[in-house]
Amino acid sequence: MFPDVGLPELVTLTILAVLLFGPDKLPEIIQTVAEFIRKVRAFSDSAKEEIRSELGPEFKDFEFEDLHPRTFARKHVLDGDGIGPDLGLDDIRSALDPRKELTEVADAVRAAADDTASQAAVPPVTLKKSDHPEASARSAFDPDAT
Incomplete structure (x- = not known):
């Protein structure tokens, strides 16, 4: 009680x-x-x-506890009585679960990023000093000027 x-x-x-x-x-x-x-x-x-x-006589097995909204929803919606045998808790959860859509969006973003990276032709960067004359013609960096 x-x-x-x-x-x-x-x-x-x-x-x-x-x-x-x-x-x-x-x-x-x-x-x-x-x-x-x-x-x-x-x-x-x-x-x-x-x-x-x-x-x-058709309401012989009627229980007043069935009138409570939570019990009514559990009996008729989640158990499948009245609406259809295929509508249950698992169907509702899967319909409201955003994981499938989020996975599809993440895969689309990854594919677009891979396509962009493969299309961009970036020359390789080398860390060696070059002996080209145009590199020596540049002015020296002055740290006091900034």
């Missing part, structure tokens, strides 16, 4: 109840609360049965 309530919370609530109501009245209060919870459950069960009987 309360899935998030653990042992520390129960101990805290028990100590708080003893402090507020005292050890004399605590058993009476627990009995009153338990009786109230039983009456609410009985009222809820009878209301559910009355609704099922009014809906007819």
